[in-house]
Amino acid sequence: MTPEQPPILAIESSCDDTAAAVWAGGRLASSVVASQRVHEGWGGVVPELASRAHQRLIVPTVKTALEEAGVPLAEVGAIAVTYGPGLAGSLLVGLSTAKGLALGLGIPLIGVNHLEGHVYSVFVDEPHPAFPFLCLTVSGGHTLLTLVREGFVHEELGRTRDDAAGEAFDKVARLLGLGYPGGPHIDRLAASGDATQFALPSPRITNHKSRSVADFSFSGLKTAVRYTVADAPEAAGMAPDAWLEANRADVAAAFQHAASEALVGALSDAVRQTGVQDVAIVGGVSANSGLRAAAQEASGAEGWTLHMPAMRFSVDNAAMIAVTAAFKWAAGETDDLSLGAEPSLKL
Structure with a gap:
């Protein structure tokens, strides 16, 4: 993980929060989370409602993260995305979006284990x-x-x-x-x-x-x-x-x-x-x-x-996915477009 890395756009959609973040210049440039209030009346997350909400929210969430970071999409060097564990439908929305961006821009795709993202959330801020x-x-x-x-x-x-x-x-x-x-x-x-x-x-x-x-x-x-x-x-x-x-x-x-x-x-x-x-x-x-x-x-x-981690990086967020991807990219770890959702993935 080095400040010389091109910007990384990260997407997190493993459960009921639609999140995007940009890691640029060795630091977090933006982190946006769109929470889904539709589940409150059910006493828990309803998977089908979650995936539908992700479909509505993911494009505007990504756009907002890029705008807040001041990074044009054309300058993004890699796309990071959570591929598991999580809800199958929710993961597929994030994966489909990430693959489409990586393919369209001709840049690397970096899959991140959601649990590893939590582990590496302590590297978003100093000290770590x-x-x-x-x-x-x-x-x-x-x-x-x-x-x-x-x-x-x-x-x-x-x-x-x-x-x-x-x-x-x-x-x-x-x-x-x-x-x-x-x-x-x-x-x-x-x-x-x-x-x-x-x-x-x-x-x-x-x-x-x-x-x-x-x-x-x-x-x-x-x-x-x-x-x-x-x-x-x-x-x-x-x-x-x-x-x-x-x-x-x-x-x-x-x-x-x-x-x-x-x-x-x-x-x-x-x-x-x-x-x-x-x-x-x-x-x-x-x-x-x-x-x-x-x-x-x-x-x-x-x-x-x-x-x-700070409170906002303790809950599900894309900043932790971005910093984990920065470590992986620095180590030469990327994925191809065959990367699939793994709902029951373990650390």
Whole structure:
């Protein structure tokens, strides 16, 4: 990755955000995200609605990114695009657009793994980690702890066995009668709650049969919240709605605390096991204030260096795709037009 690279236009459409960004002169020149509000009434992303929205939004989003960067399309040197994991229809919209641009301009196409994009989101801004570094990826679809080496080599140290952290936040928010997406709602509510009022199990599972630092099971934590909300009102002699209104913030705080402590505890153990002192937390859940506070406290107490992308680069965006593509292009990695969507791709 060098400042001498021609501009890279990046496209991200793996789920329900249509995004485009331009990387030029060794820095981020623009980043545009068009969010889809059509899913809010459904309590989750509807794949068919997402792909239709991408079709409407992708051309104006790309045009806006180029205009904000001050880069004419004719000056773009490569097109980067997410090819997986994600929703099949959504990925195909981005891939089709990227391939058409690359073919029409006669320039390289660079496919980017969405999860690698999150990992490399810590390189959008300074300061950034040195290789190797530990990376905890926490999002709506993924919870993964890896040791990241140069050359896009990732050693898995742990992952969720069922629900991803972000998925658990959404499901718990639904149990508490909150809106979608659940993470921001729980984060705001937990700020006024007392996490000690309810004892919830840790989602962390120590795997004694493998080299994993730890695996996670967020479905168990979610189920514990469900039983608490279902059983506690009767024990307290209260109507369910009245009990939930009185205790909603405390339940949210207890859930957020249990999730954050398990994730940060795994990071601390990974630092001790590997000796690697640079640590990154990326993905949409990295925007959670409880997780950020727990990680900052642990890094200060234990002496490791914490890197987290700015809030706008924690959620899905094309800036992370652009910077990852810059690394790949510098290493001579490009793709041809046979690049296909891989909805279930893993890191």
